[in-house]
Amino acid sequence: MVIISSKQAVLYYSWSLVVxxxxxxxxxxxxxxxxxxYSFSCALAEGIVKEExxxxxxxxxGLAAGLVRMHFHDCFVRGCDxxxxxxxxxxxxxxxxDSPPNNPSLRGFEVIDRAKARIEAACASTVSxxxxxxxxxxxxxEITRGLGxxxxxxxxxxxxxxxxxxxxxxxxxxxxxxxxxxxxGNKGLTQEEMVILSGAHTIGRSHCTSFSNRLYNxxxxxxxxxxxxxxxxxxxxxxxxxxxxxxxLVVPMDPLSPxxxxxxxxxxxxxxxxxxxxxxxxxxxQPTRAQVVQNSQDLFGWQKKFAAAMVKMGQIxxxxxxxxxxxxxxxxxxx
Ligand code: HEM
Ligand SMILES: *[C@@H]1O[C@H](CO)[C@@H](O)[C@H](O)[C@H]1NC(C)=O
Ligand SMILES: *[C@@H]1O[C@H](CO)[C@@H](O)[C@H](O)[C@H]1NC(C)=O
Numbered sequence: 001m002v003i004i005s006s007k008q009a010v011l012y013y014s015w016s017l018v019v020x021x022x023x024x025x026x027x028x029x030x031x032x033x034x035x036x037x038y039s040f041s042c043a044l045a046e047g048i049v050k051e052e053x054x055x056x057x058x059x060x061x062g063l064a065a066g067l068v069r070m071h072f073h074d075c076f077v078r079g080c081d082x083x084x085x086x087x088x089x090x091x092x093x094x095x096x097x098d099s100p101p102n103n104p105s106l107r108g109f110e111v112i113d114r115a116k117a118r119i120e121a122a123c124a125s126t127v128s129x130x131x132x133x134x135x136x137x138x139x140x141x142e143i144t145r146g147l148g149x150x151x152x153x154x155x156x157x158x159x160x161x162x163x164x165x166x167x168x169x170x171x172x173x174x175x176x177x178x179x180x181x182x183x184x185g186n187k188g189l190t191q192e193e194m195v196i197l198s199g200a201h202t203i204g205r206s207h208c209t210s211f212s213n214r215l216y217n218x219x220x221x222x223x224x225x226x227x228x229x230x231x232x233x234x235x236x237x238x239x240x241x242x243x244x245x246x247x248x249l250v251v252p253m254d255p256l257s258p259x260x261x262x263x264x265x266x267x268x269x270x271x272x273x274x275x276x277x278x279x280x281x282x283x284x285x286q287p288t289r290a291q292v293v294q295n296s297q298d299l300f301g302w303q304k305k306f307a308a309a310m311v312k313m314g315q316i317x318x319x320x321x322x323x324x325x326x327x328x329x330x331x332x333x334x335x
Contacts (some may be wrong), residue, residue, distance in 0.1 A: 077166050134151050158319060198278070211277075
């Protein structure tokens with residue numbers, strides 16, 4: 001028989017309570033989304049998405065970048081609810097996808113459409129568009145040789161999409177480190193996660209218009225951003241002539257390996273070759289600078305942290321349960 005004093009018993013009891021509370025808290029926040037959510041209701045879903053991402057990547061490897069960015073732009077605006085996919089119905093009230101941060105730069109919509117059509121044929125009204133984006137983003141990280149990860153699912157699709165919400169919630173490329181920290185903080189992400197997720201700029205492209213202010217009309221005393229490495233600035237000027245309004249002019253954000261999830265992005269930033277002010281600004285505070293340097297030297301370390309941060313980003317403001325959203329049949333149209 002084990003005899004414990006009443007003091008020990010109280011101690012033990014209160015510790016159990018603490019542990020129980022932590023556990024329940026954990027269940028409440030994490031149990032909303034679940035890995036393998038569709039394993040019984042639509043076992044083919046994740047495989048279909050993976051196939052469509054692969055088919056798209058073979059045609060145009062930039063689509064992987066487009067889909068990673070799509071998940072970010074979905075999650076930061078009304079939560080990860082597929083609202084970024086909804087087409088504008090009334091031009092006087094444009095949808096998210098027609099706001100300046102998304103139009104004309106966001107791409108990959110047809111990949112989601114193709115996956116959704118096949119999934120609807122296999123299991124109607126079961127798999128949300130928001131989850132399809134989350135799966136596709138993961139598959140895009142994987143196919144660019146990043147680290148794969150499991151995607152908790154069970155998101156419902158939202159029924160509202162407003163361009164003004166996208167403008168208000170997506171940080172512009174002119175942001176400084178405090179503004180970025182604030183913007184990510186508003187979504188429950190830490191400054192460290194902000195630096196980790198910025199590493200997504202190791203894949204994909206940018207339109208000239210997203211950074212040409214750094215080349216030609218920086219401020220009233222200097223036309224060119226002095227923090228931009230001069231040789232790189234000259235290359236960018238050659239690709240992006242002053243005054244050009246050609247919306248098709250784009251440059252790779254990581255010119256060395258634009259379709260590989262490596263740490264060249266961080267190496268570029270260290271060399272003052274970050275494309276946006278929002279990239280270069282990560283060098284301006286001690287903690288963010290230390291992280292940039294650390295990530296630039298630790299491929300596997302960054303890849304692991306990136307996968308974890310993507311999972312966390314994928315939980316922002318999700319709609320779950322029965323009465324909070326819908327399973328859209330066509331990702332472009334609310335039911
Ligand atoms: C830290 C704040 C961020 C800012 C200010 C920012 C801004 C931008 C801008 C201006 C572009 C270029 C768009 C264009 O002109 O074509 C871009 C591209 C991209 N961004 Fe970000 N971004 C940020 C964070 C993120 C995050 C968190 C992710 C994903 C986890 C991400 C993924 C991407 C990808 C993959 C591209 C390339 C898209 C393509 O090739 O189609 N970005 N970003
Ligand atoms: C212009 O930018 C330079 C370099 O960042 C800075 O030193 C200067 O104070 C800025 N001038 C104005 C008027 O903002
Ligand atoms: C949600 O709806 C399903 C199907 O209508 C039902 O089986 C389930 O019990 C509901 N869950 C909750 C939490 O209400």
